[in-house]
Amino acid sequence: MQYVPLGNTGLKVSEICLGTMTFGNEADEQMSRAIMGKAFDLGINFFDAAHNYNKGATEEIVGRWIGPHRDEIILTSKIFFPAGGGRNDQGLSRRNIIQSTEKTLKRLQTDYLDILYLHHWDESADIEQTMRAVNTLIEQGKVHYCAVSNFAAWQTIKAISVAEAHNLASIVATQPMYSLLKRQVEVEILPLAAEEGLAVVPYNAIAAGMLTGKYLKDQEIVGRLNEVEMYRQRYEKQQYTEVTRRFVVHAQEKGYSPAALAVAWVKSHPVVTCPIIGARNLEQLQDTLGCLDIELDTAARKEITELSFDPPTATDREPMAAMLARGW
Numbered sequence: 001m002q003y004v005p006l007g008n009t010g011l012k013v014s015e016i017c018l019g020t021m022t023f024g025n026e027a028d029e030q031m032s033r034a035i036m037g038k039a040f041d042l043g044i045n046f047f048d049a050a051h052n053y054n055k056g057a058t059e060e061i062v063g064r065w066i067g068p069h070r071d072e073i074i075l076t077s078k079i080f081f082p083a084g085g086g087r088n089d090q091g092l093s094r095r096n097i098i099q100s101t102e103k104t105l106k107r108l109q110t111d112y113l114d115i116l117y118l119h120h121w122d123e124s125a126d127i128e129q130t131m132r133a134v135n136t137l138i139e140q141g142k143v144h145y146c147a148v149s150n151f152a153a154w155q156t157i158k159a160i161s162v163a164e165a166h167n168l169a170s171i172v173a174t175q176p177m178y179s180l181l182k183r184q185v186e187v188e189i190l191p192l193a194a195e196e197g198l199a200v201v202p203y204n205a206i207a208a209g210m211l212t213g214k215y216l217k218d219q220e221i222v223g224r225l226n227e228v229e230m231y232r233q234r235y236e237k238q239q240y241t242e243v244t245r246r247f248v249v250h251a252q253e254k255g256y257s258p259a260a261l262a263v264a265w266v267k268s269h270p271v272v273t274c275p276i277i278g279a280r281n282l283e284q285l286q287d288t289l290g291c292l293d294i295e296l297d298t299a300a301r302k303e304i305t306e307l308s309f310d311p312p313t314a315t316d317r318e319p320m321a322a323m324l325a326r327g328w
């Protein structure tokens with residue numbers, strides 16, 4: 001296992017982060033413990049949780065396992081989505097940030113989170129108040145760093161600007177969706193992260209299972225795309241099926257497992273810090289971790305990228321390089 005800098009924090013994290021979203025749902029407690037144990041034994045020291053995963057059951061499972069390993073693990077959780085059932089148990093209000101994080105710490109049986117992600121932009125909350133609330137938790141030692149997930153570039157830079165203007169703890173990382181099927185982040189988020197020195201910790205690297213090719217073989221197979229409507233809709237476009245088909249053939253030709261190659265492709269982007277992987281059992285974990293043995297150079301990465309389709313540019317005007325090449 002290699003260890004990489006987490007943005008500018010000075011922390012070193014494993015080149016793969018372990019996602020916990022299946023714990024307490026697809027993976028029961030025994031299987032979740034086996035997955036955490038295997039990942040830890042292999043040197044993974046970066047675990048990703050969220051307060052709303054399986055209504056808090058995920059954090060409880062991690063909390064019952066993590067005790068003896070806590071000092072060695074960089075542990076994250078998140079805040080935004082509804083969790084408690086109450087009208088105000090959601091969003092990025094000061095009230096919810098502080099109360100929900102206290103509950104997260106109890107479930108995780110820990111005194112602090114290494115990273116608290118703002119899980120989504122909240123249109124109804126003033127970002128300055130949000131950053132002040134996280135800053136309070138940081139001053140209390142309950143959270144070490146603030147990060148964002150699913151934020152657009154302008155939302156991220158607004159949070160950073162507000163923090164800097166008011167001398168509050170700023171953003172150290174971003175957690176976007178990123179895979180060969182979903183490349184929107186290449187347009188603005190990744191350049192922003194490079195410019196600001198943010199760590200990039202992408203999720204959905206194998207498109208929630210789609211890029212394994214298993215849905216091409218058996219449309220009725222047990223899996224998230226057949227079990228969760230949000231995911232079915234996310235990947236239902238015909239062009240995703242076509243890219244998957246080309247990608248699976250490419251993986252077979254190169255002798256790689258598609259799951260491993262999909263994660264290796266995300267990992268090979270120069271601005272990506274480490275992808276988060278997820279598994280419902282040890283077989284999936286083992287298969288996906290094959291990514292650790294795949295080194296994609298620029299040419300090999302480009303070959304895979306070309307199986308996909310480029311996202312539209314950030315503005316309709318051509319970039320400066322194109323204008324220069326034309327002689328303005």
Ligand SMILES: NC(=O)c1ccc[n+]([C@@H]2O[C@H](COP(=O)([O-])OP(=O)(O)OC[C@H]3O[C@@H](n4cnc5c(N)ncnc54)[C@H](OP(=O)(O)O)[C@@H]3O)[C@@H](O)[C@H]2O)c1
Nearest residue numbers: 019020021203204205206207208209223224259278284287
């Ligand atoms: N910030 C956010 O908004 C956000 C959103 C989602 C996830 N996350 C985090 O990122 C982590 C990973 O995300 P993800 O689970 O969506 O990533 P993913 O790697 O794209 O999908 C993982 C899923 O694909 C299937 N799978 C994995 N390996 C496989 C294999 N080798 N063969 C066949 N199927 C395989 C499993 O689902 P099935 O068995 O059901 O097919 C597994 O749960 C999560 O645990 C969570 O910590 C964050």
